[in-house]
Amino acid sequence: MIEYSKGSMADLKELKTLWIASFNDTLKGFKTFMKNNKNKMRIYVAKDGNRTVAMLYHIPCKFLEYKAHYLYGAATESKYRNRGIMKNLIDFSLEDAKTLGEEFSFLYPADDHLYGYYYSLGYERNCFRKQATVSRDKLMHIAEYSPFCMSLSVTGMGKLRENYLKGNSLQFSQDYIKYSVANVKNYGGYVICSGDGYCFVDEDEYKKCVVSELFAKEDDIFPLLGEMLKESDADTFVFNYSPTLNIFDNEEIVPDGMVKFLGNTKVNEAYIGLRNL
Incomplete structure (x- = not known):
């Protein structure tokens, strides 16, 4: 049974393995991300027993006068894909964001073909x-x-x-x-x-x-x-x-990117920025 929860530094070893395998990245890339973001970001994980099979991160930020986050590093272990696990993990993370008073969730799909996937989850191409x-x-x-x-x-x-x-x-x-x-x-x-x-x-x-x-x-x-x-x-x-x-x-x-409205505040256009294309 897949369970969804907030992650922590105790999950670091499995997060590292999933990051490197999913993004074809280096250990240096993962360490750079963790070193610079660990103090403020939130980690969300899906687990099959004790095994971390999916992850994503929320980077807290501001949009206008509102609290928001940037959803980053979403990945699912290859043999667990196409089961709806990432959809459930995103839903779980957004419910938590709402309890923190965040009004917006922003993201950049990793590939153009994923725009349709995130649109099905309620994200809009308003960026x-x-x-x-x-x-x-x-x-x-x-x-x-x-x-x-x-x-x-x-x-x-x-x-x-x-x-x-x-x-x-x-x-x-x-x-x-x-x-x-x-x-x-x-x-x-x-x-x-x-x-x-x-x-x-x-x-x-x-x-x-x-x-x-x-x-x-x-x-x-x-x-x-x-x-x-x-x-x-x-x-x-x-x-x-x-x-x-x-x-x-x-x-x-x-x-360029997408946004999901978590509350009643909506905007017609936004700029995310700070990305390495």
Whole structure:
């Protein structure tokens, strides 16, 4: 019989095994997640006897003036899939979230085909980001260059997002922002900072640079692009950023993530952000 409950650090060994097997990740990746999130996140598990067969995590955050969470790391052991276990575990976790006064549950499906699955659980595609593909030549014409490049701390990133990331944007804790920065670096990416601005960058072998999140105060956007040109020799740049920013003339709004309303408060659009695409 499958039982559903809150997990704890006592489940660490089985959580590690399930994480690495499900996400094809490394031990370093799992340790980075646990180290940076263990103090505030909530763990939920499904067990068959003493065996942990499914897991997920809630990362507490704020959305507007409301409590919310970001649902992360959902996984089921392969031989236990297609039995409704994850659906039941999500339902169990959301009932607990409601008792804590949380109004929203946000997530990014791991693959595009999972949007339909989460829709069947009550999640809606009300989350968006802006995206623009820009050539190096075009970027060189609009970028600005500053002789000074200040490194923005994790605390600085958090305060920047809190004070200037307007609209319906999810606000993460310092712990989760620290994890996001470490996660980018763990998988070969890097972080560029300039003034009050930052971006998460990944490059591939085809000289394409993908910026999974860019955020800056208005006056610091174009100096940040200048720093990017110094760091990267890519020919093509794909930028992803908050819909509240207006940067490129060819930018478009695209769906990005999902939200489930746990109470009576509903929104038509939201921005999650801080992801490594």
